[in-house]
Amino acid sequence: MTSTSRLAEAPLRPSLDAGPVALPGSGPSPTERAIANLPRHLRRYVVAQDYDAYTPREHAVWRHILRRLAAHLSDKAHASYLAGLAATGIGLDVIPSLDAMNEKLATIGWSCVGVRGFIPPAVFTELQARGVLAIAADIRSHEHIAYTPAPDIVHESAGHAPILADTRYANYLRRCGEIGFRAIASVEDEAVFRAIRTLSVVKEDPSASPGRRIGLAPLCKRKYKGFAPLLVDSRIRARRLAGLPEALRGGSPFEPWRGLPLPH
Numbered sequence: 367m368t369s370t371s372r373l374a375e376a377p378l379r380p381s382l383d384a385g386p387v388a389l390p391g392s393g394p395s396p397t398e399r400a401i402a403n404l405p406r407h408l409r410r411y412v413v414a415q416d417y418d419a420y421t422p423r424e425h426a427v428w429r430h431i432l433r434r435l436a437a438h439l440s441d442k443a444h445a446s447y448l449a450g451l452a453a454t455g456i457g458l459d460v461i462p463s464l465d466a467m468n469e470k471l472a473t474i475g476w477s478c479v480g481v482r483g484f485i486p487p488a489v490f491t492e493l494q495a496r497g498v499l500a501i502a503a504d505i506r507s508h509e510h511i512a513y514t515p516a517p518d519i520v521h522e523s524a525g526h527a528p529i530l531a532d533t534r535y536a537n538y539l540r541r542c543g544e545i546g547f548r549a550i551a552s553v554e555d556e557a558v559f560r561a562i563r564t565l566s567v568v569k570e571d572p573s574a575s576p577g578r579r580i581g582l583a584p585l586c587k588r589k590y591k592g593f594a595p596l597l598v599d600s601r602i603r604a605r606r607l608a609g610l611p612e613a614l615r616g617g618s619p620f621e622p623w624r625g626l627p628l629p630h
Contacts, residue, residue, distance in 0.1 A: 396468035400477035400498065411489055415464045415480045415503045424505050425460050431511065431520055432458040446535070450528030461505060462523050471499070476530055478523075483516055487546070494543025497536075499526055 394402065401412055436448065436458055451457070453474075455467035467478050479493070480503035493500050501522040506514040514521070530536045 395465050396472065396477075397464045397479065400468055400479055403477070404479070404493075404496075404498070408489060408493065411481055411485050411500075412479045413482045413503055417461075417463050420461050420505070423508060427505060427508050427511055428461045428520065429459050432456075432524060435524070444529075446532040447528050450531035451524070453531035454523075454527040456523055456527060461519060464501065464503075467501075467523065467527065471527070471530065474530060474533060474536060476536060478527070481517075491543045491546035491549075495540060495547050496543075497540055499530070501526075 397415070401409060404412070436451070439448065453470060455470035456462045464478055464480055471477050476497045476499060478499040478501050481500045482504070483502060485500060490500055499522070502517040502519055504516075504518050505520060506516075506518045530539070
């Protein structure tokens with residue numbers, strides 16, 4: 367398993383058997399079943415989670431982040447977030463297995479598959495519309511333990527999955543995916559996506575020159591306004607959000623989706 371600082375060495379690759387290999391006679395794993403349900407054009411973005419390749423240091427990175435995050439959000443996050451960690455197969459001490467997550471997610475009508483870094487918005491929203499959570503299989507390096515610009519398993523699993531345990535929010539998120547998938551993408555949208563993906567890799571690459579980062583920055587600044595799930599994948603981000611005025615953060619204790627047209 368590579369850390370996000372080595373994403374450039376592992377481009378997107380086709381995979382029809384992401385997740386641990388099933389033992390002979392045991393049938394497909396939960397992750398294999400999730401992938402089998404995807405159309406072929408989406409499977410090409412799926413990568414395997416080689417769980418045994420995670421190092422003790424990478425598990426320690428996960429443990430450090432999740433323990434501090436859970437403690438910090440204990441009186442700030444919506445109750446469904448912390449309860450949703452265990453409900454979606456996410457523990458505080460070790461990196462979650464996608465198979466374990468799929469066993470839990472199946473009970474609420476969702477599943478998850480591994481991906482590598484940023485994927486095209488149309489792919490992400492189609493997966494979301496199908497009730498499939500895209501989770502970056504890599505984990506940030508210990509040098510970037512507080513925050514990483516590239517998607518990783520901390521951001522994707524602990525940031526996205528727990529709130530899916532709330533059925534109403536899960537249905538709302540699937541609907542957002544359906545609407546997003548139907549949106550018309552332009553050539554410029556594709557250029558911005560590719561620039562952001564490349565910049566996220568470059569920022570994690572210690573050998574990247576400052577000139578390369580500066581050259582990509584102007585294109586990446588072309589942002590589009592719209593709704594995206596609020597992610598609290600780092601303690602620093604959670605602290606900044608919790609410090610916002612009450613009118614901006616939607617109430618107290620900190621409830622990310624209050625103020626949005628949700629059933630909460």
